[in-house]
Amino acid sequence: MPETASQWCRAHGVRSASSELDAIADRLSDLGQELHLTGQYISYEINSSSHREAAAALVSPAASTRGTSVGQQSDAPAPFPPPAARSLPRSR
Numbered sequence: 001m002p003e004t005a006s007q008w009c010r011a012h013g014v015r016s017a018s019s020e021l022d023a024i025a026d027r028l029s030d031l032g033q034e035l036h037l038t039g040q041y042i043s044y045e046i047n048s049s050s051h052r053e054a055a056a057a058l059v060s061p062a063a064s065t066r067g068t069s070v071g072q073q074s075d076a077p078a079p080f081p082p083p084a085a086r087s088l089p090r091s092r
Contacts, residue, residue, distance in 0.1 A: 002028065 006021035 002021045002025035006018045006025065009015070009018035009021060
């Protein structure tokens, strides 16, 4: 949009406004590039964090006997065991 306004200003003899609009257009382009790169970086960090959390949640054999995950200490009580399966009454 600033480029179009700049072209109009040039065509109508308003050179000072045209050069200001060109500078604004360049700065907007730079900011757009920075935002794009920032978005990519944030996406990378979120994905990396998710992978680290998933890896930390994996339970090692030694930790599973204690009821904790690798690298984590748990003060919470151990989860309840699953309920025993009951057999259904037999129909006559």
